[in-house]
Amino acid sequence: MSEADSIDRAAATATAERQEVGAEAAVAVRPPSSRLARHRRSRLDRPRFLYVVMAFVFIFLFAPITLVAVFSLNATHSLATFSGFSPRWYEQLIHNSALLSSLLVSLQIAAATTAVSVVLGTLLALGVVRAERRWTRPAQTVMVWPLLNPEIATAVGSLLFFTQFGLTLSATTVTLAHITWAIPYVALILRARITGLDPAMEDGARDLGATDLGALRLVVMPLLWPTIAASGLLIFVMSFDDFVTSYFTSGAGVPPLPVAIYSMIKHGVSPEINAVGTLMMIFSVGTVLLALGLFRLGRAATKEQAMLDLTGSGVT
């Protein structure tokens, strides 16, 4: 880190020097009218329309969810006019036993999905990074495919797959379907981290007499665990929030929470949905922030890089 810093500083100094030289040269070479050109350029360098677009996008992004949160506290049934704070919709929520059992089902699904996919995803990531080349290419394709595939196609595929084998649709089938897309997710997040590890550390452990498994357990895993935990939290949220896959693979039993909410919305809006939605927002965002913190523990990265890696958008 400090080394990179000093290089940055050196580069900055060099740039500054170059700019000074450049400025002198520009004064000498440029015709007088270039002052005008430069003035215009600096104004267009931060074009006002960018600020307008930014403001618009942020209003666009936050208006609907803010609205949901605010009206969850409304005293009346209206979603149009706010007539005072009241916890009544949250109270009603506590007594809605159908929704509560949906919540429980969703939590179970998310927990099981997280446990299985984190283990298998970690193994997959280790394998993809360390195995021979001829294995990794097809493996990477298989890894990325479920993530690019439209979710509805995967969901329908799972539905047919389960019914084919005579499995009754239930929370179990939902969990299996979630695990399918969760494994590649975990593997991709971890792959980035494992690639960044110095193989010399593992070699060193072996030179000191550790077995392959010993090196993995004593050297690699301690380095990986914050990332593993972060990806686990992320998968938990994604599984908890998932709608499309859950919708197609859940049967006649208690529906997972998002599916229950879907049918509630279909029947018409109600501040009770605002209340449950607000709670889900707080839960999801809190968990993701925790994951982000853990992820940064796992490697000295900038906040932005951590966000990119965690959402799988980092350039590899």
Added chain:
Amino acid sequence: MWLVVLFVVPVGFVVAVSFGTVNIVGAPVYGWHPSNYTPIFQSIYLTVLLRSLAFALATTVICILFGYPVAYFVVRFGGRYKGLLLGLVILPWFVDYLVRIYGWVSLLGDQGFLNGLLHTIGMPGSPPLRLINTPYAVIGGLTYDYLPFMILPIFAVLGQVGDALIEAGKDLYGTPAQTFFRVTLPISRPGLMAGCVLVFLPTAGDFATAQLLGGPNSYMMGNLIDSVFEGGGYWPFGAALTGLVLAVLFVPMLLYVRYALRGGAVLSE
């Protein structure tokens, strides 16, 4: 050796389950029944397919128009708020998908917030403004759902390149427009391509947004598939519809993978 064992087992698992996807057309039918596909070519279904693709295209274009400036702004002028701004962009994505759509329903609905607002500022008696159940509402909702997917990859690429090249373009007396089109845009192309794929593919397969924000006139392929499977229709036909979506979307997927292998950014997600 343990590598091979630990590697093959999970991969095998993923392969096995992925094949569930591959088999969808053939599996429930057992045999070759291309007749399942014939009803698709009736005009109603083709209309729906074309509509899905048109919605997805419109959403992708809008996401570029708004996502690119945002990514550019955060990279170049974010300063020390870069992390915060990016976080704010991603944050809504982690809010449950249905809750987000519900936010739009409650904003645009006939009894919703905007109509309430219009009513208050003095349009009494007039019928509620038709905002929901329009194609615009669906495209708006889809844009809302997938905008972060456009911003993130562009941000990743622009952030990696940094200001130096853009500044260099200006030092070489490029006008802002020249610099943008000849320097900034070409270097960010991998991110842009990835963003387009990440927005276009899921949008074309989306169904809850069209279900809740659009009426029957803005149904997409996903709604058709849903109505077959959940409405107790003839499953092989639903499978054929899904197969069609897969086949159509396979083209951009393949193009993108080829592009990525030729040296563009390989994006996960």
